[in-house]
Amino acid sequence: MSELSMPRSWNRESKPHRFCPGCGHGLVLKALGEALDQLQLSRRTVFACDIGCSLLAWDFFDVDSLQTHHGRTIPVMVGLKRAQPEQVAVAYTGDGGGYAIGLQHLISAAVRDDAITVILVNNTTYAMTGGQMAPTTLLGQKTETTPFGRDREETGLPFKGPEALAALASPEAYIARGTVSKIKPLTKLLVKALQRQLEGHFSFVEALSTCPTNWRTNARETWGFLEQVMSSYYPVGEFPAGAGAREEAQLTS
Amino acid sequence: MKEAVEGEKRAFMSGNEVVAWAALAAGADFMYGYPITPQNEIMHYWRRLAPEYGRGFLQTEDELSAGFATIGGILSGKVAFSATAGPGTVLFQEPLSMAEMMRIPLVVVIQQRGGPSTATVIYSQQEVTLACFGGNGEGLRLVYSTSSHQELYDYTIKAFHRAWRYRFPTLVLGDGYQAKMHEALTLYNPQERGWGKVPAEPILGLDRKGSVRHLRNTFSVEEELAETLRRSLADYRKAAEELVEYEFLGEWGGELLVVAHGIVGRAARAAVRGLRAEGRRVNFFRPITLRPFPGQAFQEALRASGGALLVVESAQGQLGRIIKEALAEEESGSFQTLYRPGVGITAEEIMEAVPL
Amino acid sequence: MRSWKIVVAGEGGQGVQALAQTLALAAYHGGLESLYIPNFGIEQRGGVSLAMVQLSAAPIGAPKFQIADLIVALSPRSYRRCFQHLGPETMVLYDSSLMEPPRVEDQVVGLQAYDTIAPEAFAERVGRHPRREESPPPGRRLIAIPASDLARKHLHPRVFNMIVLGAIGAITGMVELELIKEALAKKLDRRFAKDPDLKENNFKALELGWEKGTQAAKEAAVGAEV
Numbered sequence: 001m002s003e004l005s006m007p008r009s010w011n012r013e014s015k016p017h018r019f020c021p022g023c024g025h026g027l028v029l030k031a032l033g034e035a036l037d038q039l040q041l042s043r044r045t046v047f048a049c050d051i052g053c054s055l056l057a058w059d060f061f062d063v064d065s066l067q068t069h070h071g072r073t074i075p076v077m078v079g080l081k082r083a084q085p086e087q088v089a090v091a092y093t094g095d096g097g098g099y100a101i102g103l104q105h106l107i108s109a110a111v112r113d114d115a116i117t118v119i120l121v122n123n124t125t126y127a128m129t130g131g132q133m134a135p136t137t138l139l140g141q142k143t144e145t146t147p148f149g150r151d152r153e154e155t156g157l158p159f160k161g162p163e164a165l166a167a168l169a170s171p172e173a174y175i176a177r178g179t180v181s182k183i184k185p186l187t188k189l190l191v192k193a194l195q196r197q198l199e200g201h202f203s204f205v206e207a208l209s210t211c212p213t214n215w216r217t218n219a220r221e222t223w224g225f226l227e228q229v230m231s232s233y234y235p236v237g238e239f240p241a242g243a244g245a246r247e248e249a250q251l252t253s
Numbered sequence: 254m255k256e257a258v259e260g261e262k263r264a265f266m267s268g269n270e271v272v273a274w275a276a277l278a279a280g281a282d283f284m285y286g287y288p289i290t291p292q293n294e295i296m297h298y299w300r301r302l303a304p305e306y307g308r309g310f311l312q313t314e315d316e317l318s319a320g321f322a323t324i325g326g327i328l329s330g331k332v333a334f335s336a337t338a339g340p341g342t343v344l345f346q347e348p349l350s351m352a353e354m355m356r357i358p359l360v361v362v363i364q365q366r367g368g369p370s371t372a373t374v375i376y377s378q379q380e381v382t383l384a385c386f387g388g389n390g391e392g393l394r395l396v397y398s399t400s401s402h403q404e405l406y407d408y409t410i411k412a413f414h415r416a417w418r419y420r421f422p423t424l425v426l427g428d429g430y431q432a433k434m435h436e437a438l439t440l441y442n443p444q445e446r447g448w449g450k451v452p453a454e455p456i457l458g459l460d461r462k463g464s465v466r467h468l469r470n471t472f473s474v475e476e477e478l479a480e481t482l483r484r485s486l487a488d489y490r491k492a493a494e495e496l497v498e499y500e501f502l503g504e505w506g507g508e509l510l511v512v513a514h515g516i517v518g519r520a521a522r523a524a525v526r527g528l529r530a531e532g533r534r535v536n537f538f539r540p541i542t543l544r545p546f547p548g549q550a551f552q553e554a555l556r557a558s559g560g561a562l563l564v565v566e567s568a569q570g571q572l573g574r575i576i577k578e579a580l581a582e583e584e585s586g587s588f589q590t591l592y593r594p595g596v597g598i599t600a601e602e603i604m605e606a607v608p609l
Numbered sequence: 610m611r612s613w614k615i616v617v618a619g620e621g622g623q624g625v626q627a628l629a630q631t632l633a634l635a636a637y638h639g640g641l642e643s644l645y646i647p648n649f650g651i652e653q654r655g656g657v658s659l660a661m662v663q664l665s666a667a668p669i670g671a672p673k674f675q676i677a678d679l680i681v682a683l684s685p686r687s688y689r690r691c692f693q694h695l696g697p698e699t700m701v702l703y704d705s706s707l708m709e710p711p712r713v714e715d716q717v718v719g720l721q722a723y724d725t726i727a728p729e730a731f732a733e734r735v736g737r738h739p740r741r742e743e744s745p746p747p748g749r750r751l752i753a754i755p756a757s758d759l760a761r762k763h764l765h766p767r768v769f770n771m772i773v774l775g776a777i778g779a780i781t782g783m784v785e786l787e788l789i790k791e792a793l794a795k796k797l798d799r800r801f802a803k804d805p806d807l808k809e810n811n812f813k814a815l816e817l818g819w820e821k822g823t824q825a826a827k828e829a830a831v832g833a834e835v
Binding site for chain 2: 079080108
């Protein structure tokens with residue numbers, strides 16, 4: 001990547017970045033960098049990354065950042081935003097942090113309509129720990145803990161985050177899924193998500209991403225899995241929120 | 254910000270209410286909390302009082318979130334705190350560990366209940382080990398154990414100041430009795446007692462001076478961690494000299510030293526007074542900071558008492574273990590250590606450490 | 610007496626905690642050292658309700674105690690919870706319209722921390738009672754006040770606990786009646802403002818209790834009903 005193509009919000013000193021070759025994280029972070037540039041938000045933003053591969057982004061941006069774990073990026077950003085509403089708060093997490101160990105935080109922030117932006121990278125595996133099954137691992141997909149392929153009988157169906165959140169979140173929330181194979185649309189989704197935060201609401205973007213290291217795929221297979229297999233189970237697009245919360249539930253007494 | 258307490262006033266209230274007033278008086282901006290008995294009324298009082306004084310509150314989805322959201326509030330430069338108990342204290346080890354690593358002034362009030370697990374909602378002193386040494390680290394925390402409503406008020410206020418000055422997570426260790434009992438105390442405005450404002454400032458984000466900051470929690474190699482820990486440990490050791498607090502009752506020539514902390518300290522003090530009235534030469538020592546432990550003062554008190562010791566606590570030796578470590582230090586001739594937190598140890602290093 | 614250790618025991622809903630808290634508050638307003646602690650459990654409603662109050666001229670030690678100077682019993686099963694707090698000198702005040710004269714156990718081995726949530730059988734087991742007596746041994750003072758009947762007859766059934774509170778005040782002799790009234794008024798200021806009759810009834814109940822308690826303290830006769 002040339003110096004010129006780097007988003008201004010990136011921290012040049014930490015480049016080249018630490019992700020594996022072919023990893024989608026760099027692309028998601030590029031889209032985020034461009035979204036921050038476009039909205040001129042880098043001076044107002046705090047970026048929090050989680051444990052797992054997302055933690056390698058701890059000094060990725062030229063913005064105040066911190067590292068935490070177990071999906072706790074979300075409550076840290078919720079707490080920060082509540083105490084400092086002028087701040088733009090971005091919680092960056094993987095599918096393990098967001099959909100398994102920290103799911104309660106994700107759902108609760110969406111239900112409370114906390115004005116933060118959560119970006120969740122879905123690469124269908126726990127990558128940094130060595131490629132175990134994630135909530136998003138597809139049926140039949142081989143991982144270290146599903147060596148014969150994920151079996152529905154044993155572990156149920158893969159977790160569809162945006163679909164689940166859309167049903168639960170506050171109607172004002174913004175919920176979308178993009179993919180690193182279509183970086184411009186992904187950037188657009190992130191811009192919209194950040195804008196929704198600026199309007200005082202919760203926003204969430206899941207980014208379908210790649211992990212050739214743990215998938216043990218070459219470049220062509222990697223891209224094929226992302227574009228054909230993952231995208232067919234995980235449709236990209238926007239998910240209107242609040243399907244389950246539209247009825248006014250105000251108790252009148 | 255509107256002052257919560259002006260001048261001095263006597264009051265008669267529950268310990269949980271005392272904590273809420275102390276946090277207000279100290280100038281705390283925000284509380285993040287999750288229900289668990291017996292600390293609930295801290296949240297209840299805070300939530301009712303907060304709007305009047307322009308302070309904030311959020312009830313989170315669990316204790317993990319309460320702890321981490323408090324950290325988030327603190328990072329923005331606000332004086333924030335939480336309160337918990339029992340199984341909640343177990344979950345709080347995760348945010349407390351992070352605060353320890355990143356030197357975040359996280360303040361948590363703990364009202365101990367029975368353990369292990371959910372046990373009772375009533376009372377115990379079984380959260381001493383968790384408060385002092387919980388988490389996957391070295392226990393670089395400040396832990397105040399209070400024994401009266403006055404102390405609960407004084408040390409809750411002090412906790413905010415000390416946490417922000419020394420940047421170690423700070424715990425006020427109460428218990429279910431202190432939480433629920435009603436007794437009298439004097440509420441005061443800490444500024445009128447020379448406390449000044451809590452020295453809070455943004456750690457991340459808006460209104461912070463200086464270049465971009467990347468706060469790290471994970472390290473690639475052992476040596477990076479060792480260096481970070483070395484600095485924190487050195488800071489902690491230095492701070493310990495200024496932070497330790499205790500109560501001693503007695504004098505040289507004693508026959509026994511009774512040691513207790515927190516609410517049990519009241520019973521122990523009364524017992525010692527009673528025995529002394531009967532002519533027994535019994536001394537009394539109460540550590541107020543359980544961590545750092547006032548080891549030197551304890552050793553002097555023990556020497557003044559002829560070396561005989563009675564440790565009293567509502568737990569199976571949690572204070573006792575701390576005392577034993579302090580005793581081992583006393584007998585350091587036979588208690589040597591080779592401590593290398595977070596890094597490997599080779600046979601050569603051990604051979605070098607063995608005294609000639 | 611320079612200090613009093615008091616256990617108040619009754620059924621949930623009898624106002625045991627409010628009674629104990631008001632007593633402690635009144636003593637505090639009277640310049641005494643005072644400490645009230647509820648014996649609380651996990652239930653939100655129902656069951657036995659216990660409270661401990663200490664009044665003293667000197668600083669108070671531990672919030673709970675083993676042997677009480679006064680046990681106030683408002684129901685038979687709550688009284689059974691108090692065995693562990695009985696000593697040879699313990700005085701027992703009970704509502705004789707709600708219960709028979711309580712049995713008094715000697716050599717009760719008490720445990721400080723057992724509590725309202727303990728099931729009855731368990732509470733009986735921990736408060737060991739080697740011998741039961743129908744008639745109280747000499748030296749023990751039993752004071753019977755038919756608070757519920759008095760309340761029903763002269764005032765309102767709900768204020769029976771204020772009769773008990775007035776009696777405690779008179780028997781312990783550490784807190785003036787006026788201070789108890791003030792403490793109660795402070796606690797219930799909004800409800801009193803809304804309903805002046807309520808205030809009137811409560812104050813009358815306190816006065817009636819005080820009168821009965823004063824008589825009882827004078828007579829100090831074992832088992833005397835006043």
